[in-house]
Amino acid sequence: MKIYDIAVIGAGPAGCMAAIQGAQQGKNVILLEKNDQIGYKLSLTANRRCNLTNTATMDVFLEKFGRRGSFYRDAFSKFSNQDLMNFFKTHDLELTEEQEGRIFPITEKARSVVEVLEKVLNEEKVKLISNFRLKHLNKISHVFKLASTKGELVNAYKVIIATGGVTYGFTGSTGDGLTIAKFLGHNITDLKPGGVPLLVREEWIHQLKGVTLENVGLTIRHSGKKIDLPRGNLLLTHFGVSGPIILDMSHVIVGLMEKHGDLKLYIDFKPEIRKDALGIMLMEDFQEHPKKV
Structure with a gap:
């Protein structure tokens, strides 16, 4: 043979x-x-x-x-x-x-x-x-x-x-x-998820499936601590969140979940604008276009 x-x-x-x-x-x-x-x-x-x-x-x-x-x-x-x-x-x-x-x-x-x-x-x-x-x-x-x-x-x-x-x-x-x-005799280390989307409990996320939020800021909070993730695109799905930034950082997030359980994810829709400046912009827009807001 x-x-x-x-x-x-x-x-x-x-x-x-x-x-x-x-x-x-x-x-x-x-x-x-x-x-x-x-x-x-x-x-x-x-x-x-x-x-x-x-x-x-x-x-x-x-x-x-x-x-x-x-x-x-x-x-x-x-x-x-x-x-x-x-x-x-x-x-x-x-x-x-x-x-x-x-x-x-x-x-x-x-x-x-x-x-x-x-x-x-x-x-x-x-x-x-x-x-x-x-x-x-x-x-x-x-x-x-x-x-x-x-x-x-x-x-x-x-x-x-x-x-x-x-x-x-x-x-x-x-x-x-x-x-x-x-x-064949090789040692297999514990398997952990990597490059995966994440489940979200809140149902309003599921109702927005298919929506992509571009260049948003993301923050993870647990036990009074805050971890800022890189900016990137976030995809809302029928089960939670995905997109490049979630997939790239999922190994870090999964590691935190193993230690601290469920986490809170905060989305900053305008990370390039400070909170007080954004408030002023929204107020000015409301005054100029009340029906729009």
Whole structure:
């Protein structure tokens, strides 16, 4: 039976890029995906528009990962946000920059990103097997044996686990990779939410679902303490709040909730204007347009 140089488990963005890089280095690569298509979760991101990356500096990127951000410095040095943008531009996908440096495909379709990955995988002759759900992974001598739930068998000298974490189960992100890693002897740290929207108890928020508040100030309060979050866009949903700033800061907010329970979120609709100045502006507007106010 054929033995591949590299078997990549999971055809999300990380798995696809790993397979492409391996093939470009002259390796014989096979990519195994449990869904019937690659990039399933990727095709749903940012309301199906796909926020590819950001134009921020490396220091800002590392800061977003918190205290352990420096761990990623070497990886980002080898393949940066600029490298990622150049990759897609080289393969004829133009990009556009939006507020706060967010990068999207100019088509505004996540599917365009997936199509580039499909094209490059094909060009680099990466073998793709869809509907392959891993059941067993064992190493015998110098070869890994990968068996699917359907009895399919793949042999490889190296294995890359790129299955993602535990997110939306219907996309395939059910934590399979964590189970595999643990079986192979790796320690799994406690899992915590990150990059997630937040639930809000007040029902008036739910009634405003779909409304975006641009460049608002946000403050978290607990136990008499106040924590100011960066300014940004806030999206009101049928269950609570989301948007770039909430997703970026959710790991911090979730950590506070674990320590202090429910938190209070305050929204400053005009953070660039002081409270007393805003009061004067509203009073003047009322006097000039009483019916409007």
